[in-house]
Amino acid sequence: xxxxxxxxxxxxxxxxxxxxxxxxxxxxxxxxxxxxxxxxxxxxxxxxxxxxxxxxxxxxxxxxxxxxxxxxxxxxxxxxxxxxxxxxxxxxxxxxxxxxxxxxxxxxxxxxxxxxxxxxxxxxxx
Amino acid sequence: xxxxxxxxxxxxxxxxxxxxxxxxxxxxxxxxxxxxxxxxxxxxxxxxxxxxxxxxxxxxxxxxxxxxxxxxxxxxxxxxxxxxxxxxxxxxxxxxxxxxxxxxxxxxxxxxxxxxxxxxxxxxxxxxxxxxxxxxxxxxxxxxxxxxxxxxxxxxxxxxxxxxxxxxxxxxxxxxxxxxxxxxxxxxxxxxxxxxxxxxxxxxxxxxxxxxxxxxxxxxxxxxxxxxxxxxxxxxxxxxxxxxxxxxxxxxxxxxxxxxxxxxxxxxxxxxxxxxxxxxxxxxxxxxxxxxxxxxxxxxxxxxxxxxxxxxxxxxxxxxxxxxxxxxxxxxxxxxxxxxxxxxxxxxxxxxxxxxxxxxx
Numbered sequence: 001x002x003x004x005x006x007x008x009x010x011x012x013x014x015x016x017x018x019x020x021x022x023x024x025x026x027x028x029x030x031x032x033x034x035x036x037x038x039x040x041x042x043x044x045x046x047x048x049x050x051x052x053x054x055x056x057x058x059x060x061x062x063x064x065x066x067x068x069x070x071x072x073x074x075x076x077x078x079x080x081x082x083x084x085x086x087x088x089x090x091x092x093x094x095x096x097x098x099x100x101x102x103x104x105x106x107x108x109x110x111x112x113x114x115x116x117x118x119x120x121x122x123x124x125x126x
Numbered sequence: 127x128x129x130x131x132x133x134x135x136x137x138x139x140x141x142x143x144x145x146x147x148x149x150x151x152x153x154x155x156x157x158x159x160x161x162x163x164x165x166x167x168x169x170x171x172x173x174x175x176x177x178x179x180x181x182x183x184x185x186x187x188x189x190x191x192x193x194x195x196x197x198x199x200x201x202x203x204x205x206x207x208x209x210x211x212x213x214x215x216x217x218x219x220x221x222x223x224x225x226x227x228x229x230x231x232x233x234x235x236x237x238x239x240x241x242x243x244x245x246x247x248x249x250x251x252x253x254x255x256x257x258x259x260x261x262x263x264x265x266x267x268x269x270x271x272x273x274x275x276x277x278x279x280x281x282x283x284x285x286x287x288x289x290x291x292x293x294x295x296x297x298x299x300x301x302x303x304x305x306x307x308x309x310x311x312x313x314x315x316x317x318x319x320x321x322x323x324x325x326x327x328x329x330x331x332x333x334x335x336x337x338x339x340x341x342x343x344x345x346x347x348x349x350x351x352x353x354x355x356x357x358x359x360x361x362x363x364x365x366x367x368x369x370x371x372x373x374x375x376x377x378x379x380x381x382x383x384x385x386x387x388x389x390x391x392x393x394x395x396x397x398x399x400x401x402x403x404x405x406x407x408x409x410x411x412x413x414x415x416x417x418x419x420x421x422x423x424x425x426x427x428x429x430x431x432x433x434x435x436x437x438x439x440x441x442x443x444x445x446x447x448x449x450x451x452x453x454x455x456x457x458x459x460x461x462x463x464x465x466x467x468x469x470x471x472x473x474x475x476x477x478x479x480x481x482x483x484x485x486x487x
Binding site: 036037039040058060062063065091 | 154157158159351354355416418420440441443470
C-alpha cells in the first residue's frame with residue numbers, strides 16, 4: 001500500500017492535498033482496498049458549502065456502500081469528471097486519476113487538525 | 127473463531143479474511159469482479175469447508191429424511207443428489223440443504239454453516255426411529271471447483287469419467303491418489319463444475335494438485351464475495367437473506383422442491399398455500415435507473431408506498447447493472463412490473479424479471 005508523504009489524512013480514510021486555500025480530496029489506498037471493486041461514485045454536492053465531516057458523496061463497491069466525509073469545511077468547486085465513466089480509477093490510482101473533489105476551504109486553519117502520514121499509518125496498523 | 131484446514135493457505139495467498147458463520151473465511155483474493163469473471167470464463171476454486179455435513183444411516187434413514195425435508199427423497203437412487211429444504215412448524219424454513227443418497231440406508235446431508243447446530247437439533251428432535259446420525263462437519267473439507275474449465279482441470283486427477291456424470295449426481299472414487307473422495311456434479315454458481323468432499327488431512331495436498339492441474343486454464347482462488355454475486359446472478363436463494371425461519375417455500379418460489387406425494391413438517395399448510403395462493407412472492411428485479419440495490423433496502427410502488435424489502439442485491443459483474451431479489455405482493459410480482467428501490471432517499475426505477483438474471487450462463 002502506498003501513502004504519499006505530501007498528503008494529509010483523516011480517520012475516515014480520505015486524503016487531502018493542500019494548495020493554498022484549495023484542498024483536493026480523495027480516498028486512500030487502504031480505503032479503496034477495503035471497499036473492493038468500485039462501481040460508481042455519486043457526488044451531487046458541486047457548488048455546495050459543506051462543513052467539516054459532512055457527507056459530500058457516496059462510493060458504491062460491488063459489496064458495500066460507504067459515505068464520503070469532508071476533511072475540511074468549504075465549497076465544492078469541482079467533481080472529478082472522469083469518475084462517471086471510470087469509477088475503477090479510484091481503485092487503480094486513488095491519489096491521481098481517482099481524485100474526487102476540489103474544495104475552496106472556508107477555514108484553512110482546519111488543515112492543522114488533519115493527520116500526518118505517520119499518524120495515518122499508525123491508525124490502520126500499516 | 128474456527129479455521130478450515132486451508133485458512134493459512136488463504137492468508138498466504140493474500141486473501142482478505144472475514145469471520146463468517148464462526149469461521150475465518152476468505153472473502154476475496156485478487157478482487158471480486160476478477161474472481162467472478164474467472165469463474166464465468168475459466169475456472170475458480172472455493173474453499174467452502176465451513177459447510178455442514180451429516181451422515182444418516184439405518185433402515186429408517188429415508189423415513190426420517192422424508193419426514194423433515196420438503197422434497198421427495200424416495201425418488202433418489204444411489205449416486206443422486208437432491209436440493210431440498212427443512213420446513214419448520216411455523217410456516218418457515220429451518221434451512222435449505224442437499225441430500226445425497228450413498229446407498230439405500232446411507233444418506234449425506236449438506237447444510238449451511240450458520241445452521242449446523244440448529245439443523246442437527248431439529249433433525250435429532252424428529253429422529254424417533256433411531257436413525258444413526260453423525261456430524262462429520264469439522265473433519266470434512268469441501269472444495270467447489272467451478273467454471274467452464276473445471277472438468278478439464280479435475281479430469282487430470284481422477285480416472286472417474288467426469289463427462290459421464292449428469293448434473294446433480296456424484297461418485298465416490300479415487301481423486302489425486304485419495305480414496306473415497308465424493309465427486310459431486312453440483313455448485314452454487316451456474317458456471318458448471320464439481321464439488322469435492324474429503325478429510326481435512328489431505329486438504330492442502332488436494333488444493334495444490336488442483337491448482338497445478340488448472341494452471342494452463344488460468345485457475346484462481348475465489349472468495350465468498352464472488353460466491354455471492356455468482357449465485358445471485360442465477361437467482362439462487364441464500365439462507366438468511368432470501369429464505370429464513372419466517373418465509374414459506376411456496377412464497378420463495380421453491381414449490382418445485384415442495385412435494386405433496388408424502389407428508390412432512392407443515393405439509394398441509396404448504397399445500398393450502400399452493401392451492402389457494404400466497405400473498406407475497408420472492409421476485410427478481412433489475413435496476414432501470416442507475417443504482418445498486420442492497421439487503422434491507424425498501425421496495426416501493428409508483429405511489430411511493432412501501433411494498434417490500436430487498437433480500438439480496440448487488441451490482442452484477444456479468445451484466446454490469448444492479449440486480450436483486452425481494453418479497454412483494456403478488457399483484458406486483460409479474461415479470462415487467464414496475465417497482466422502485468429506495469436508495470438513499472431516492473426511489474429508483476426497477477422492473478421485475480424472471481430469474482436467472484444471467485441467461486445461458
